[in-house]
Amino acid sequence: MMDKMITASHSIFILMLVLLLLNGCATQPYGSFIQDPSPIYSHQYSKVMADDVTAQIVRLYPAANTQFNLRHVVNDPFGHALIENLRLAGFAVQEATQQSIQQQIFAAPHQPDTEPQKGSTLSYIVDQSGDLYHVKLMIDDMRLSRAFAVQADSIHPAGLWVRKE
Numbered sequence: 001m002m003d004k005m006i007t008a009s010h011s012i013f014i015l016m017l018v019l020l021l022l023n024g025c026a027t028q029p030y031g032s033f034i035q036d037p038s039p040i041y042s043h044q045y046s047k048v049m050a051d052d053v054t055a056q057i058v059r060l061y062p063a064a065n066t067q068f069n070l071r072h073v074v075n076d077p078f079g080h081a082l083i084e085n086l087r088l089a090g091f092a093v094q095e096a097t098q099q100s101i102q103q104q105i106f107a108a109p110h111q112p113d114t115e116p117q118k119g120s121t122l123s124y125i126v127d128q129s130g131d132l133y134h135v136k137l138m139i140d141d142m143r144l145s146r147a148f149a150v151q152a153d154s155i156h157p158a159g160l161w162v163r164k165e
Contacts, residue, residue: 031072031074031075032078034126034127042077043077044154045148046077048155048156049126049155050078051081057137057139058089061139063089066092066119067093067120068091068119070121071096071122071123072096072123073095074095078126078135083095092119093122120139122137122139123137124136124137124138131151132147132158133149133150135147135148141165142165143164145161146161
């Protein structure tokens with residue numbers, strides 16, 4: 001009797017461990033990695049960087065004919081400003097939800113999609129090193145990146161856009 005209880009609790013423990021590990025795999029390495037953002041970042045810097053990113057996307061893609069499908073959940077000021085800017089510029093933007101991301105990760109690989117997703121996949125990474133902010137944008141297989149420097153409570157591009165395909 002005691003052996004059965006130990007075996008059952010051991011199985012439950014292993015199942016819980018596997019679920020925790022899978023949950024760790026489900027987190028996405030995208031979004032903003034700014035630790036403790038200041039109010040000026042949340043209100044000003046993120047908007048300036050999102051405006052610049054939007055202007056670059058407008059130069060590369062036709063607005064009325066392009067849909068972007070976000071690969072990750074947006075929960076930061078830069079992401080919200082970027083989505084708003086893209087929609088105002090005439091792009092269709094499909095936001096990701098935590099549920100849709102988990103469905104993609106845990107979907108059976110042998111089952112074909114019933115309906116192929118239209119548009120281009122879009123994700124971004126925003127990080128900071130001192131007074132230098134870095135935005136990396138991924139659209140399908142193309143990578144765009146640009147640095148932004150803070151000077152006297154304002155933020156400006158610190159160089160040209162770098163494009164890698």
